[in-house]
Amino acid sequence: MRVRHPDRPDWGIGQVQSVVGDRVTVNFEHAGKLLINAALVALETVPEEEG
Numbered sequence: 001m002r003v004r005h006p007d008r009p010d011w012g013i014g015q016v017q018s019v020v021g022d023r024v025t026v027n028f029e030h031a032g033k034l035l036i037n038a039a040l041v042a043l044e045t046v047p048e049e050e051g
Contacts, residue, residue, distance in 0.1 A: 003026060005043060011022060011030050024043065
């Protein structure tokens, strides 16, 4: 799944690597691999045609 962080558009589009509970590991284009707490941040999904 491809996602975008709503507060950090500069990170670019990210590819979800894994989901464990509320912990989502995402590999972003411009920020690298980051661990996101989905209880605090609602990642926005990116349509395939946009990615």
